[in-house]
Amino acid sequence: MAVTGKRKAIALPTEQKKKHPKTEQLKPVLIKQWETLRSHTLTADERRTQMGKMMELLRGHIHxxxxxxxxxxxxxxxxxxxxxxxxxxxxxxLSGHYVELSKSVYGRHIVIRLLKYHPPSRREIIGSFKGSVAKLLKHKEAAMVIEELFAVYANSAERQMMVAELYGAEFTLFNEHKRGLEGLEPVKRDAVLRSLGSTLLVLLEKQPQLSIVHRALLDYLMASAAPEEVTVRARELVAEILHTREGSRAAMLLFLRGGAKDRKQMLKTIKPYLKRISQEEHGHSVLLVALDCTDDTVLLGKTLGELWDTPGELVSDQYARRIPLYMLAGRNPQYVGQDALEMMRMGDTWGASKKDPAKRQSELSGIVEQAMAKWLEEAPASVFEPFPSQVACETLLRARAISNAWAQMLELVRKEVDAGHVLVDKVANRVITSCIMAEHNARVPFGSDVLGVLEQSGQLVDAACWGAFPVRALLESQATGGRTKELLAPHCKRIREAMNAAETGKRNFEAILSHLSK
Structure with missing residues (x-):
């Protein structure tokens, strides 16, 4: 039997040569011409000439x-x-052969290149896969083509048509995709969910990374609240599915609907990839929802501990910074994305968390505040950077042990006022301004401290002549308004002259002078 097998393997190329003798003869010529065509030294005109020669060789033999x-x-x-x-x-x-090509290790690249370089053929290519999507997703090579179509080139209607093929033959046959799962009659809905569940079990095993699979999983979870086999399998793969928008929303649903043991298992699955996930556009939202619904804050502290090892990297990242910001400031729309907020509110209606929100928020803040206060104490200049300054501000306003960090801020205030001063810089001044405005309900007398430092260093008038926002905040604060006005009133003329000479920020000057004239 073994010998027969070898003879078949040797005979195959010969059969191919008999079938396409012209192609075999062309191969050496094509390869030689290809080497010339792909050379980086060709000029545009030379490449056009070589491309013309290549097409003459190819016509009639491309497939x-x-x-x-x-x-x-x-x-x-x-x-x-x-x-x-x-x-x-x-x-x-190649028309009419796209499904065949997609199954080939080499042919699939041709289909993907056609999608990229020849837009007029996209609709035909997408249409050629109609009725074959579910089957091809189980094929290693073809699945890559389907994913490219779904994630990059298909429009909304085509995406819906493609994912609908995973719901079963009946769903597709009667065009139920136009109404979606929510519009199905109960009898049909149960049958479709069973069919979709069976398909998902196979696809989660074979292709858990594909966004079309994530979309189907999200639809399944939204339509079925029962903890069935698909849900159990998806929880095991949560670290693999949260990298796309649909996948992250599915992962958030798994956290919201899971019990304490389920959440513990998912956090364990995520932990080895924690830093990377926290820096992803969609992945970080899953961490936010996990923080919002997991009552075991001790477990959360142990799971997230790795993030505090590199606080500078954490707070400088566009997405990772949202982890400490949420833990300090809660569901602030300024920091929490719309997808995560929507899921959190949905979880509220389901009773995802049993713990008092205020208590959980306090416990979450306790996990992160010490690490953030120490980071700010060691890197006070971070207030001049856009992303870190947000974390610095929330740390000062909400963390408890901030005396050393705040002392470093006051040292920045004490410096000679110029264009790069903490009171004038367009990023850093917001941190100081926010602290001054929050003095009435904060544990630290921020505004009084800032005014005291400016008065001692003789920098208050200079700051006002720069039109600094924190000076305006000092005038508007009940705690510092009277004393600030008393110190600045004799210098209105100088402040007005500075305003006339300034190219920008005149409205802030006007506000300062308005307060001084009252």
């Missing part, structure tokens, strides 16, 4: 050579460097 590993690269290069008309010729010869 045969796309399935071979050496000559498939020839077609990829032609699609890259050819004109739209030449790409159209290639598409015309």
């Amino acid at each position: 045969e050579i796309t399935l071979k590993h050496d000559t498939s690269r020839v077609i990829q290069t032609c699609l890259k460097h050819g004109t739209m008309e030449e790409r159209g010729e290639i598409a015309k010869e």
